[in-house]
Amino acid sequence: xxxxxxxxxxxxxxxAVWGFWRTKPNDAKIEKLVLTGSSTIAPLAAExxxxxxxxxxxxxxxxxxxxxxxxxxxxRAGLADIGMASRALKDDEKDLLGFTVALDGISVILNKANxxxxxxxxxxIDIYTxxxxxxKEVGGNDAPxxxxxxxxxxxxxxxxxxxxxxxxxxxxxxxxIGDNQQGIKTVVGNPDAIGYVxxxxxxxxxxxxxxxxxxxxxxxxxxxxxxxNRSFPLSRPLNLVTRTEPVGIVKDFIEFASSTQxxxxxEAQYFVPVAR
Amino acid sequence: MSLxxxxxxxxxxxxxxALLAAALVLLILLFLLxxxxxxxxxxxLIRFVTDASWHPVEGLYKLTPMLSATCYSxxxxxxxxxPLGIASALFSRYYAPSLLAGCYRRLIELLAGIxxxxxxxxxxxxxxxxxxxxxxxxxxxxxxxxxxTLMILPTVALTADSxxxxxxxxxLRGAAALGLSRWGLIIGITLPAARSGITAGVMLAxxxxxxxxxxxxxxxxxxxxxxxxxxxxxxxxxxxxxxEMAYATGDHRAALFVSGLALMFTVLLLVGTAExxxxxxxxx
Numbered sequence: 001x002x003x004x005x006x007x008x009x010x011x012x013x014x015x016a017v018w019g020f021w022r023t024k025p026n027d028a029k030i031e032k033l034v035l036t037g038s039s040t041i042a043p044l045a046a047e048x049x050x051x052x053x054x055x056x057x058x059x060x061x062x063x064x065x066x067x068x069x070x071x072x073x074x075x076r077a078g079l080a081d082i083g084m085a086s087r088a089l090k091d092d093e094k095d096l097l098g099f100t101v102a103l104d105g106i107s108v109i110l111n112k113a114n115x116x117x118x119x120x121x122x123x124x125i126d127i128y129t130x131x132x133x134x135x136k137e138v139g140g141n142d143a144p145x146x147x148x149x150x151x152x153x154x155x156x157x158x159x160x161x162x163x164x165x166x167x168x169x170x171x172x173x174x175x176x177i178g179d180n181q182q183g184i185k186t187v188v189g190n191p192d193a194i195g196y197v198x199x200x201x202x203x204x205x206x207x208x209x210x211x212x213x214x215x216x217x218x219x220x221x222x223x224x225x226x227x228x229n230r231s232f233p234l235s236r237p238l239n240l241v242t243r244t245e246p247v248g249i250v251k252d253f254i255e256f257a258s259s260t261q262x263x264x265x266x267e268a269q270y271f272v273p274v275a276r
Numbered sequence: 277m278s279l280x281x282x283x284x285x286x287x288x289x290x291x292x293x294a295l296l297a298a299a300l301v302l303l304i305l306l307f308l309l310x311x312x313x314x315x316x317x318x319x320x321l322i323r324f325v326t327d328a329s330w331h332p333v334e335g336l337y338k339l340t341p342m343l344s345a346t347c348y349s350x351x352x353x354x355x356x357x358x359p360l361g362i363a364s365a366l367f368s369r370y371y372a373p374s375l376l377a378g379c380y381r382r383l384i385e386l387l388a389g390i391x392x393x394x395x396x397x398x399x400x401x402x403x404x405x406x407x408x409x410x411x412x413x414x415x416x417x418x419x420x421x422x423x424x425t426l427m428i429l430p431t432v433a434l435t436a437d438s439x440x441x442x443x444x445x446x447x448l449r450g451a452a453a454l455g456l457s458r459w460g461l462i463i464g465i466t467l468p469a470a471r472s473g474i475t476a477g478v479m480l481a482x483x484x485x486x487x488x489x490x491x492x493x494x495x496x497x498x499x500x501x502x503x504x505x506x507x508x509x510x511x512x513x514x515x516x517x518x519x520e521m522a523y524a525t526g527d528h529r530a531a532l533f534v535s536g537l538a539l540m541f542t543v544l545l546l547v548g549t550a551e552x553x554x555x556x557x558x559x560x
Binding site for chain 2: 182
């Protein structure tokens with residue numbers, strides 16, 4: 001038994017040493033680019049980083065999450081080369097430089113069979129907080145409303161709550177969903193459901209003949225175009241933040257992230273590329 | 277008895293494998309503890325029971341509604357699948373002509389191989405709207421139980437079938453000699469003789485039902501609440517992890533590992549209970 005233990009320990013040790021040896025960078029000139037901040041941007045930044053690495057073999061991009069506030073404070077303190085903030089910079093953050101790489105917008109969706117054509121802000125708040133529970137109260141059929149909400153931690157939920165001034169504890173959902181596609185499937189399967197998903201996903205789905213409709217907000221149609229020209233109210237910019245005028249690989253990365261070369265990555269994350 | 281050289285080598289190898297398998301379980305447990313440690317450090321364990329709701333972003337961590345959702349859905353599915361599965365096994369073993377029984381068994385095996393996402397997708401697009409006509413929103417505890425039943429039914433049916441097949445032929449000949457009817461044979465001889473095998477199959481199925489994630493995520497509605505009726509939307513512990521892990525950070529993430537721990541202890545409890553039950557009835 002003792003012998004066996006020694007053998008196992010030896011094997012583990014050899015494996016660990018070998019693994020370490022293999023992963024040890026043999027090129028000392030490798031530059032590391034650290035991005036921290038918003039968990040909304042992080043998946044996109046990681047994808048951009050992968051493509052950036054494939055073009056610059058001497059660069060390693062390290063993406064860490066922690067929220068927009070961390071992104072801003074890390075960029076300011078120099079802990080990160082680039083901060084990520086999924087909101088516009090506030091007035092007391094004007095000492096930093098922001099570069100908008102994409103826009104994020106969400107649309108309230110209903111089943112196509114639902115006769116309701118539009119809802120105002122207060123009606124949506126009342127539906128989501130359980131004050132309005134039947135469609136006839138907002139001019140629809142006599143049917144109970146099924147409220148579809150997003151799971152905690154999703155950026156769509158955060159943006160939705162922020163826009164309507166709600167807390168998630170106020171929301172009285174009947175169904176909680178994870179990703180956008182599940183939201184669309186749920187609304188398609190239930191004619192009395194109300195939900196919200198990324199504008200990009202919703203518009204694509206509606207264009208493919210999926211039985212949903214996108215509700216206008218404050219009289220402005222929910223469309224990728226209106227998010228792009230920044231007239232749609234339920235949207236926000238996704239910013240990369242730096243403390244000083246970027247130079248070197250930071251500059252290269254931000255220019256790459258702002259170029260049309262990554263529009264497919266932006267759309268794959270259901271965000272909207274910035275107009276150019 | 278002294279072992280030969282080859283036997284000794286094999287014994288060492290097998291001991292190593294067994295050690296590895298046992299170590300894995302312990303490692304997983306340790307890993308769960310380590311990942312949930314940050315939140316366990318500054319949040320009393322009791323808060324996972326006494327908090328007002330599950331809103332980890334706002335610092336509320338009530339887990340019990342999800343624990344009961346997991347228990348209810350598993351219990352419901354096992355209650356439905358056990359009689360159906362045993363009936364299916366009895367049919368293919370004792371009532372169906374051999375050709376039909378063979379085809380039927382292949383069919384059940386096929387059912388066992390359907391991936392859980394497919395079951396979930398079917399539940400979401402077909403079953404949920406149907407139940408939604410009865411009582412909105414459609415995605416509910418009932419839908420979850422039905423989809424789970426569908427998924428664990430083949431496990432129960434196949435294990436019960438092989439347990440029945442393992443009943444010694446001498447028992448059957450004895451029953452025939454006594455002039456028992458087929459029903460009398462089943463009730464009096466084969467079912468009691470196959471009981472431990474069938475129980476093991478049901479426990480296996482219950483384990484699968486507890487651990488099922490994708491299908492429950494799609495059909496159970498995922499609202500964290502104590503269900504008051506079968507039509508209420510519920511969230512299971514597994515669905516909770518899958519739903520929120522991708523975007524969770526800090527304490528939220530650690531709290532999800534606590535739900536993993538809770539799940540692990542539920543399974544432990546289940547296995548322990550099963551062991552107790554089977555030990556009591558070892559005389560069969």
